[in-house]
Amino acid sequence: MNENNPLRDVFDAIADPTRRQLIRLIAEAGEIPLHELTSQFQMGRTAVSKHLTILKEAGLVLDRKVGRETRYRLNAAPLREIQDWLAFYSQFWSANMLRLNQLLEEEEE
Template sequence: MSEKNQERDVYVAIADPTRRKLLGLLADAEELPLHELTAQFQMGRTAVSKHLAILKEAGLLADRKVGRETRYRLNAAPLREIQDWVTFYEKFWKEKVLILKNLLEEE
């Protein structure tokens, strides 16, 4: 798998704590410009822009130009894949805990 394809994967996109924080900031606002997002980090605009590009490639962000400014907004729909994956394993662990509980009660 090429690096470009990995960047489009929602799991790869949210693996980084900076990108998760960006998603959190955008979840709390309708949309935010790059300079407001950059102000939340101890890194430059270029570094924040690279993180935003990865999130955008994964379909997690939309952007629009307003004059010279780019504004970003969250598109949470791709996170459904992660929710479904976690839900599957939640069922798995609930079943395992129930089996363990039954075994312990039998003893």
């Protein structure tokens, strides 16, 4: 967890492939009940719920009760932190590749 933020770290939340798959399923569905999510995995409802709890703690998933059913939807805003982090490294590699190309061209001359 991030010490400055009481919520779970978004990087920690997406580190697990099951949680990344949950995010994709929820995003594609718009809103989806727990039983439909559970049917997509070879694990029990409790295990899926634990993964969803981690995603909720990171702010990536919102839930609401509809009768006895819990439905989940994506809150993509926390993914901006990951996008920003990746953007820095994208620029880093682009700049380094440009420099490498320039060095190779200079050596050819």
